[in-house]
Amino acid sequence: MAYQNVGTPRFYINIPEWLSVTGAVQLPENDTDNKLLTLPVEMSNAYDINLDFLGMADNGFLAVLGHDISPPGSNSYSIEDYTSAKVQMTNVINGDPNQDGWCYPQYSGFSITTFTGSNDIKELKVSEYINQIGSVVIGTYYDMPHSPELDLTMTREMGNSVKRIRTKGGSDLVDYRHIKSPTWGSLAAWELSYPTGSTINQALSRSGRRIWDLSFNYMQGSDMFGLNQSLSSGLSGTDFNGNLFLGSDYDAGDINMHSDVDDTGTDTHGNFNYNLLTDDNFFSQVIHKTNGGQLPFIFQPDGDGDTPGSGNNNPDQFAICKFDMKSFKFDQVANGVYNMKLKIREVW
Known part of the structure; x- marks a missing residue:
């Protein structure tokens, strides 16, 4: 679906961050700059990272936010399992994985790939061709079973970032604060740039905070809650x-x-066959693994982009978000059928 339209949303959930917050698994000691946390996306020298996973579902993904590639198209990063075998990945945007298991991004900025999820993932390997990275988000993604209702609201929040004071003389003093996401190194958030080409002045990048108010009606109980919400x-x-x-x-x-x-x-x-961690439903994969909506996630309003002909994978279609709601309400409208409303706010 073109432009900024909302299609079938996808949620990318950071599993190491969730495991760390719950105390189940601590962040690896060799992740000295806490790159496995979604925010902040702060550029620093790239390095290999040990991984220890629990709770991975079949829909796995790897997003590297803020990377500096030189030269373009070089083998940059990969993930390995406990046998040291490379995990085969599918491109979503700018990952360009090859059959050898390495990703070959053509552009600096960010890249996202998907793979068959497993708790056997052991290590993120970074080659000498990737100089710096910001955040490394690894986890599971969830595709909504269908698009939201057409009566939805998309907001670009500006007023909360601008403070105006009118002087006694009638002049307006305007203070602009955090009107856009901080840059990821030399590029603005969610921008791509060919490493050897010229780059437009990033001070001119998109401003405003994106907010989505979405309603999902007639969701099946199996998609909402799943069969088994126990670990057993x-x-x-x-x-x-x-x-x-x-x-x-x-x-x-x-x-x-x-x-x-x-x-x-x-x-x-x-x-x-499935439990709380592995069943593909909204509660298990999104609400539960964002710690009840407290943790940030990557939101794609028109997802399923790793399926040819589906979704919108333009760079401006992604956002780091949180749920802007204190609780989740599910209204049963028929036997085993529910309605749900979500408010999703971009964060940085």
Whole structure:
């Protein structure tokens, strides 16, 4: 979808930052500049980073925010698993991964790729061709099941960043404060520049804070909450209510049915295939892993850009955001069907 239209939004969630905040896994000792935190995006010398993951789902991604590539198209960074094998990635914007597992960005600025998520990720490797980086955001992404209602609001906040004082003589004194995101090194946030080409004066970059008020109606309970909001995958033979598992009660793929049968020859034993951390639903992958909306995430209002012909991957389509709401409200409008409203505010 073209221009600034909202399509099917995608949320990119930083797993190491979430693990650090919960106390489950501390940030690695060799990440001396805390590059695994989404904010602030502060440029410094690039280095390899050890990784220790829990809670990764199938939809993995890697976003390097603020990188300085020289020369363009050089093998710049990769991620490895515990066997030291390179993880194969798919391009979203400017990552240009190759079959050798390295990413070859053509432009300085930022890049995003996706991959099949796994807790077996061990290390981010950085080559000598990437001089500096800002933040390294690794985690899971979630695609909304459908687009929001057409009656939505997109705001460019300016007034809270400008302070005006009128003097007794009638003159206006205007103080402009934080009207745009800080630069990522020599480039403005979410800008791309060919390393050997000329760069437009970055003081002229986009101003204002972006805000989205979105309503999602008629979301299925499986997309909103998922089947199992526990860390456990269930009890063998019964669910948590002590009821026998019956495959007919659940969607295909939700239950792993065992080969055991009862006296009537009916297969009744099984367990959940997914838990709170791995099921692909909005609560598990977005609300829970942003610590109830407290942590920043990368928001793409028209996502699914790693599928050819889908989404809008223009550089101006991404934003670092937080939920601007104290609680999440889900209104049931039919059996197992819910409405939800979100307010998403750009942060820096």
